[in-house]
Amino acid sequence: MEAVDKKKISHLHGMLSRARIITTISHVHPDGDAIGSSLAMLEFLRVMGKDAASVFPDPAPDSLSFLAGEMPRTDILSYSGEPRETVARLQASDLIICLDFNDFTRVEGLRDILLATQAPKVLIDHHKDPDLTAFDLAFSRVDVSSTCELLYHILLEMPEIQGDPSRLPQAAAHALMTGMTTDTNNFANSTYPSTFAMAAGLLRAGVNRDDILVHVLQDYPLRRLRVLGKLLDSGLHLTPEGVAWMVLDLETSASYGLTEGDTEGFVNVPLSVRDIRMSIFLKQESDTCLRVSIRSKRGFSALALARKCFHGGGHLLAAGGKLWIGQDVASLAEVPDFLERNIADFFSSKNGVIEAQVQVNE
Ligand SMILES: [Mn+2]
Structure with a gap:
């Protein structure tokens, strides 16, 4: 600097x-x-x-x-x-x-x-x-x-x-x-x-x-690794645009006995995969709210997605926001649909401009 x-x-x-x-x-x-x-x-x-x-x-x-x-x-x-x-x-x-x-x-x-x-x-x-x-x-x-x-x-x-x-x-x-x-x-x-x-x-x-x-x-509880394993095995979804997303609901959090901080860093894990450009991790916090974390690889804007779809903000490659049940989606069951639709839209070209892509000078 x-x-x-x-x-x-x-x-x-x-x-x-x-x-x-x-x-x-x-x-x-x-x-x-x-x-x-x-x-x-x-x-x-x-x-x-x-x-x-x-x-x-x-x-x-x-x-x-x-x-x-x-x-x-x-x-x-x-x-x-x-x-x-x-x-x-x-x-x-x-x-x-x-x-x-x-x-x-x-x-x-x-x-x-x-x-x-x-x-x-x-x-x-x-x-x-x-x-x-x-x-x-x-x-x-x-x-x-x-x-x-x-x-x-x-x-x-x-x-x-x-x-x-x-x-x-x-x-x-x-x-x-x-x-x-x-x-x-x-x-x-x-x-x-x-x-x-x-x-x-x-x-x-x-x-x-x-x-x-x-x-x-090196100081996390074992439950963190167990729940990450479960999410990666059966909860990791990949869109055709190369976006990985995972949702951790309240029921799963409770069944693993998770506390605040246990899921720190989960959002980064999918970015280790070659063709994944962006990763979204959604953690249900209450009956009405999911906390959203987004990370992107160079050339793609996590920030733009956070602002557009999740009432959020942050940094270019690391951003976050919220998804409200009852407002953005009618129920938790509709979250996958919401994600797939909005991600496809975010990566689509409008007059040659793709929102997901970061301009060279950014
Ligand atoms: Mn900071």
Whole structure:
């Protein structure tokens, strides 16, 4: 990535210095990048002597709870777990830092509370097309692997860190490396020279990457593998356009005893097949809603499909959204039909333009 604008950095530092109560907020179903960037910012704010806390719409999945450590913490709140404390915290804050999302709908139930707060808001994020009017200061970059990477480069410019990663609090360095590792799928996608520079800096600063990889790649429950096996064996469908899709319904989730986070990464698996261009994973969350994850290979836009069919957004090759039962489809049984129809339409040519295909300059 290109260097971060020094003027904006000093603007941010001024805002951080002036504020007393600072809260970070990130998106619903927080992933490694959301939690990693939030905790890294939290640790840095503590170095600055601030009253700092991180809030999320819902708690971290078990698979990422290692990031926050063993101790129960009062400075990490979730709206679904501690609604009153979370709202009170946001209302009492005199600065709010929004991490890893570009649109207030991504904080779901906290959206209206966030909109009603008077506190200035700072955005640090790597998603396309943010609503810049919502923020007093925005660091929005797409030429970067992750929010953790962007935050790393911002923090290095802070007077407290002086460009030396070993001055970062250890927990912050660990959290940043973790979020970058999960968002790049362990250096498999969206990896730039600046990403490797970050990794090198953090390794030199003493971050134990082996330890992170054990947590991120080797610490899942067996049920995750079992349900993945079942899905791949009998639930993987392939359209003539080269799109793989899988639906995990509530009944199957319950019968395997799945918890939040157990299906992390399932959407990537079909892309290992030669002729598959795009993969869609739909996970039923309730009687009325399926959560949709989409990944595409280079040349095809997961983002365009997420926007067109699933009320969603994200990145060019990694996007997501929702499918509403009762609104988009009449029942769960109609999901396959909906997918086949919309995928065929998405890949069809209209006046020579195929929406699924990414323009060369993107
Ligand atoms: Mn991210």
